[in-house]
Amino acid sequence: MPIPPRLLIFFGVLSLLVVSSHIYLYRRLVRDTSRHLLWRRVGLVLWSVLGATLVTARPLSALLPSGVTAVLSQFSWYWMGVATYLLLTVMTVGGVRGIADWIARRRAAPAAVPAPVSEERRELLARAGAGVALAATGGFSGYGMWRAFHPPVVNEVAVKLPGLPRALDGFTIVQLSDIHVGPLIQRRFMDELVARTNALKGDLVCITGDLVDGSVEELGPAAAALRELRSRHGTFFCTGNHEYLSGDLEWCEALPRMGVTVLRNRYVRVGDAGASFDLVGVDDWAAARSGFAQRQYDLTAATAGRDPSRASVLLAHQPAGWREQAQKAGMGLQLSGHTHGGQFFPFTRVVAAVWEHDAGFFREGDHSLYVSRGTGFWGPPLRVAAPPEIVKVTLLAG
Incomplete structure (x- = not known):
């Protein structure tokens, strides 16, 4: 049975969103939190695999054995839920930080020159933001999964x-x-x-x-x-x-x-x-x-x-x-x-x-x-x- 064009467009847009959101999460949770080369390489591989899982899970179901595709499909749905809340919380934390920085600049004396932020402080703030986002994601997704499988x-x-x-x-x-x-x-x-x-x-x-x-x-x-x-x-x-x-x-x-x-x-x-x-x-x-x-x-x-x-x-x-x-x-x-x-x-x-x-x-x-x-x-x-x-x-x- 041919795939309806609307469905192809939907999966095309979804794939674009998945790729762009995983790039964003890699930057905020991996690249910004440490300059260590091994940390960034491992993080890049991890986020690439996670993003690819969401994009390829459905097409692979027609090629792989049913037992493998069942596990892949289940994992992809769970990860989609976690990734959704992770994206929302990371963006929220980033927005709050941006607003706080803007307020601080507005309150500073007009002639004052803002002191440069050290790389160490940037990493510290990035790690703190990542920790808050991860904790919030764990709370939302944990409760949401419990409620989904709990009796209606x-x-x-x-x-x-x-x-x-x-x-x-x-x-x-x-x-x-x-x-x-x-x-x-x-x-x-x-x-x-x-x-x-x-x-x-x-x-x-x-x-x-x-x-x-x-x-x-x-x-x-x-x-x-x-x-x-x-x-x-x-x-x-x-x-x-x-x-x-x-x-x-x-x-x-x-x-x-x-x-x-x-x-x-x-x-x-x-x-x-x-x-x-x-x-x-x-x-x-x-x-x-x-x-x-x-x-x-x-x-x-x-x-x-x-x-x-x-x-x-x-x-x-x-x-x-x-x-x-x-x-x-x-x-x-x-x-x-x-x-x-x-x-x-x-x-x-x-x-x-x-x-x-x-x-x-x-x-x-x-x-x-x-x-x-x-x-x-x-x-x-x-x-x-x-x-x-x-x-x-x-x-x-x-």
Whole structure:
């Protein structure tokens, strides 16, 4: 399958950022902290290897044995997390030093000539700054990794759903999203997640996309834990953008064998003849831009033939179409994910600035939206100021 141009551009930009950031870190943490030639040579080799690991881990996965690539991939994700916080803290320390120097110069007498700073003092200050940065990085990344692998928090929300029959008042949906089964999230994580989900005793379980980061062949055994999910009305799934990179057709064939009903631009009736509501599922909002125009978000097709007066819940991976599509189609509640709530600070603030509906519960008139921060994580195993979550939604009759 050809690689989409957008993905090539993304990896090209990412590679440029990786190389430039590792050069910067080498200068601040190695070159500036000592003039010793051996120290600088060892540091140059180390930072070159670390940078190359991030750039080459994915391409090498197609050439090396699976056992080797698994270790390389895991190491690269861990190092990406540490390197991100290391870069941020080193830049912050450098910025604080620059501001302090500027204030000192402003306070000096106008005619005074600043005394030259000795090389020994420069190295001392550089070492002190490096120590502070390393300590802060250890704190942030250590906590973030612990939080990423720690059991997700359970957030409960009650939603008034227009048209919901009184007999279904109190119906519960347990939402899982953005689990990202892959190099770091494996069967043990999934077994614990399934056990915690079952303990909530939901009437229905839904997975709103980005379940996997890899093929059925390599991740099927870990994802098979989903067979043990228990609820009165079953488990339902809609695709996320990562499914397209992992083989969406293959996964949508495999998931029903694991007891998961796949909703690709269609709806099902949940309940019985006496009381029911419509559960609608759509493909990912960005599928067309990713080169999958034949398998893209189509709410019109998903709701064809349904009675618009009936209560409805929409499963859509991204919250992007809530106002433009879901509200106009009369969807009472949309459950989404995708944003991860930014996953870790300071990207939590970036996502909040970019996405109008970044995480949590939103309501406009009779229409509600819940955006999950995700149950797992993607990329660096970090969760800082955006803990993973399982969402328990209680539907209330209007």
